[in-house]
Amino acid sequence: MNLRNLKIGQKIVAGFSLVAFIALVIGITGIVGMNSMGNSFKKVANVKMSAVYYVGEMDVAVERIYQNYVRLLDPKLSRNQREEIVAKIALNRQSLGEAMANYNKLDKTEEESRIYRELESIIAPWRTINQQIERKNARFIEIDLMHPSQLVAKIEMFMKDHYELELKVINGIQDRATFEGGEDSKKCSFGEWFKEFSSQNAAFNNNLREIRQNHDLFHESVHTIKSYISQGHIDAAHNHYDQVLNPAAKKVFAVFDLLLEEAEQAQTLLEDMSDGITVESAEYHKVFGEKFSQLKELNQQDAVAERESGAATFRNSIIMIVFVILLGVAIAIVLGIVITRNITRGLNNGVTFAERISKGDLTMNLDDEILQQKDEVGKLARALQHMVEQLKNIIRDVMTSTDNINAASEELSSGSQQVSQGASEQASSAEEISSSMEEMVSNVQQNTDNALQTEKIAIQAADGIRRVSENAIASTKAIKDIASKVSIIGDIAYKTNILALNAAVEAARAGEHGHGFAVVADEVRKLAERSQVAADEIDELSINSVNMADQAGKQLMEIAPEIEKTANLVQEIAAASMEQNSGAEQVNSAVQQLNQVVQQNAAASEEMASSSEELSSQAEQMKEVISYFKVGEGSRRVEKRKSVKKKILNELESEEKSRFSGNPGIKLDMNGAGAHLDDFEKF
Structure with a gap:
């Protein structure tokens, strides 16, 4: 196929099509490279970074669960604070489950799968230990004796104080001498503690109500015996001790034993919780930390590998794109030069031909090679050549008509x-x-x-x-x-x-x-x-x-x-x-x-x-x-003077007729009269 026979539009379309094809190749190369790099980064972002994120969520949830269990060991916590901590543990356990479910959906390597299976295998026993701890905490909250160790110490101190008071009474009776204090039940250590103590433990509260009457009787008996001793009624004092104070003291100490038993039970629960949290749960907590660290490290290593792979793909894509761009530029330059020369050669000849025509020279002819081209340049050349031939004929006819006009005008x-x-x-x-x-x-x-x-x-x-x-x-x-x-x-x-x-x-x-x-x-x-x-x-x-x-x-x-x-x-x-x-x-x-x-x-x-x-x-x-x-x-002249003269005279005659026939004037009937004029006399 000869390039000269192609139309300019086809040449331009062919050139731009080739450039577009080169751009398409560049684009496809870039898209393939970017897609590969995007997949690597997507894998890093959507899989590896997500895995690190979910592992971090699991680690945080496990850590919070463990720390909240450790907080339950604080004996100073109130009932409401313990209930809030238990609610937080439930939320943290829910967050742990969601993080594990999301992590399980991600693609994992064999090593990750193995570590994750090991992680799942210890979830059940760890959860069993935690549930036991929660049941003991619930029992501890049910007993509602906060600070059990302090409560045990106080009850033992109360028992010791009342034993010492009873011993003072016995010694006073034997020595026939009085002593200071012990007369007012509200001023003793138990009486002052009793006014401020509160609990929802029904059994403990029942025992406190039961001990109150005997406790008051105990101190009233001390006051009575001291009065007998001061008055010298030793036998009355001895009888009052045997009949009133000693039975009341036994009942008070019996209730103290019950209170001490309740407090020791709460203390035992707290100690069992401490053993479960600091020993058994702590071991699982440590294992969790190790597994989470292993998963994080594996995903970070995979992320680094994927990032390096994406960077290598990017470098290769850049090299390929630069090569294709240089190749496309070279082809576009060569094709542009060829098409431009093919178009401008014929246009330059046409411009030269038109300049000669503008100077009045109609004797010039274009080259046959240009006239035979089938593109727009060839069409333009043939049109110019035809225009010159027609212009020659027109000029000859104008010159002939000019001579005729000159003769006709005379x-x-x-x-x-x-x-x-x-x-x-x-x-x-x-x-x-x-x-x-x-x-x-x-x-x-x-x-x-x-x-x-x-x-x-x-x-x-x-x-x-x-x-x-x-x-x-x-x-x-x-x-x-x-x-x-x-x-x-x-x-x-x-x-x-x-x-x-x-x-x-x-x-x-x-x-x-x-x-x-x-x-x-x-x-x-x-x-x-x-x-x-x-x-x-x-x-x-x-x-x-x-x-x-x-x-x-x-x-x-x-x-x-x-x-x-x-x-x-x-x-x-x-x-x-x-x-x-x-x-x-x-x-x-x-x-x-x-x-x-x-x-x-x-x-x-x-x-x-x-x-x-x-x-x-x-x-x-x-x-x-x-x-x-x-x-x-030479110009051709045709003598047409007679016909021109005849034509002019005919036109003048027709013009005169049209002027007079166009305005006929008014036609008057001077003899005619209507029927209404019959009565007039004619002169």
């Missing part, structure tokens, strides 16, 4: 002059049309103003007629009211006439006395008749006025719609005039726009002519710029 300038002249003529015609439209707009505006004034007058007339009609209706109503009031007056006159007739009849009946009243009644009747006649005339006039007012109102109501219709027609005329005015203004505006467009076309044509000249100049400059490149052969 023709375009000539056409623009012609377009400009035609646009000027169109502008003159548009101004004449605009002037005529302004006159027509003025006339239409005058018609609109007249129609608006006529509309206002018609509206005012319609409003006046409507108000007159409303007033006529109101007058009719008022006349009707008057007629009704006049009819009331006629009724009053009629009733007054009847009352006057009645009054005349009554006056006639009255004779002379009613003559004056009859005259008055007659006058009233005449006035009533005249009022009746006047009321009838007024009523007739009111009815005629009402009829005439009704006829006038009806005529006004008939005239009002016609006037309103006239006003509406005038409004429609005004609206039509306004529409004509608006249309005329739009036509005028369109003509003005047409004039502006024509003028713009003229200006654009002049600008187009100027631009054509500028285009021709730019084409010449482009030819000078393109001449910078060397293509190695």
